[in-house]
Amino acid sequence: xxxxxxxxxxxxxxxxxxxxxxxxxxxxxxxxxxxxxxxxxxxxxxxxxxxxxxxxxxxxxxxxxxxxxxxxxxxxxxxxxxxxxxxxxxxxxxxxxxxxxxxxxxxxxxxxxxxxxxxxxxxxxxxxxxxxxxxxxxxxxxxxxxxxxxxxxxxxxxxxxxxxxxxxxxxxxxxxxxxxxxxxxxxxxxxxxxxxxxxxxxxxxxxx
Ligand code: ADP
Ligand code: 5GP
Numbered sequence: 775x776x777x778x779x780x781x782x783x784x785x786x787x788x789x790x791x792x793x794x795x796x797x798x799x800x801x802x803x804x805x806x807x808x809x810x811x812x813x814x815x816x817x818x819x820x821x822x823x824x825x826x827x828x829x830x831x832x833x834x835x836x837x838x839x840x841x842x843x844x845x846x847x848x849x850x851x852x853x854x855x856x857x858x859x860x861x862x863x864x865x866x867x868x869x870x871x872x873x874x875x876x877x878x879x880x881x882x883x884x885x886x887x888x889x890x891x892x893x894x895x896x897x898x899x900x901x902x903x904x905x906x907x908x909x910x911x912x913x914x915x916x917x918x919x920x921x922x923x924x925x926x927x928x929x930x931x932x933x934x935x936x937x938x939x940x941x942x943x944x945x946x947x948x949x950x951x952x953x954x955x956x957x958x959x960x961x962x963x964x965x966x967x968x969x970x971x972x973x974x975x976x977x978x979x980x981x982x
Contacts, residue, residue, distance in 0.1 A: 776978035780971040783870045785892050786810070786877045786960060787885045790900035791930035792855070793912035795946040796879045799900060802953040803877060807960070811874040813866050816842065819857035822917045832862075850880070850887040855925060859884070875960070882936035889939075896963045898956055899940035903947045905930060 788796045804810050814828060818836040827833050834842070839858040843851060851860030861878060869876045880888065888895050902908035908930055912923045937943045942959050946952040963969060 776974065776976045778973045778975055780973055781873070781964060782894055782969050782971060783873055784875050784963060784969050785866070785870075785888055785895040786875055786963075787880050787888050787895060787897045788877065788900060788956075789880055789882055789885045789897070789933075789936075789940065790946070791902065791908060791933045792926040793908050793915065793930075794900045794902050795911075795949065795952065796900055798949055799946070799953055799956060800877055800879055802949070803956060803960070806953070806957065809873075809875055810877050810960075811869045811872075813861055813869070813876050813878045815859050815861055815879070816848075817857055817859045819855075819859070849891070850884045852881050852883040852887075854881045854883075855922070855929065875964075882933055882939075886936070886939060894969055896942070896959070897940040898942045898944065898959060899937040900952065900956075901934065901937060901943060901945045902930075903945055 788799060790796045800812060804812055814830070814832060816832040816834055816839065818834060818839045819831070821827065821831070821833050825831065836858065839860065842848060842860065842862075847862055847864070848860040849863040849866055851858060853859075859881065861880070861884065866876055878884070878888065885897050889897055902911065905927065909923070909927055912918065912926060918926065944952055944955050
């Protein structure tokens with residue numbers, strides 16, 4: 775063909791209050807779409823049971839995290855629920871260079887930083903159907919002690935206010951429906967003019 779569209783990789787940010795469903799949505803998106811790759815963040819939070827270093831997070835001490843900040847290793851970082859979390863610049867750049875769209879699970883501070891830094895980003899906020907359901911899901915997940923759950927619920931009210939600053943907002947009632955909706959959003963974003971380059975090739979490039 776003589777006119778082609780070259781896809782330009784983008785950053786896909788997912789945010790929600792803790793327990794809102796980001797990790798579940800991310801897992802399903804990555805399993806369904808080989809063009810997507812996950813940006814594994816660095817954190818000073820201790821691993822939860824079942825979390826694997828390098829898959830869920832890169833787990834480091836607070837001192838190591840502060841050193842990485844000094845070295846300007848982070849594309850963005852934030853302190854959330856008393857722990858540090860950050861996205862490594864080199865990890866994201868390598869994935870974009872390979873042509874992957876990069877999925878990031880970030881808090882709202884991180885999400886808005888990415889929006890400022892990168893034109894080719896899409897921010898998706900995942901809301902729980904209610905705060906009561908959020909509390910039930912946090913309890914059922916069974917990964918956090920009660921005081922941590924209480925703190926996350928208190929923060930949830932504040933964080934939900936940021937949803938309107940995101941490009942898209944989806945209520946995560948039925949997980950399958952949520953994932954299907956977010957896949958449609960991603961697919962549509964791939965057709966945005968900022969996420970593609972028009973190339974005139976072959977005879978068209980020579981003749982006209
Ligand atoms: P986050 O990553 O935002 O903290 P998770 O993906 O860990 O949230 O989800 C919190 C809990 O809720 C998990 O136990 C998950 O299996 C469950 N969950 C997520 N989405 C739904 C949904 N739509 N319906 C029922 N349970 C859900
Ligand atoms: P959790 O401890 O539940 O895994 O994550 C707590 C919060 O930190 C979540 O809101 C999650 O989205 C956010 N988070 C995880 N990684 C990063 C990151 O690299 N940067 C920022 N800004 N937030 C992150």
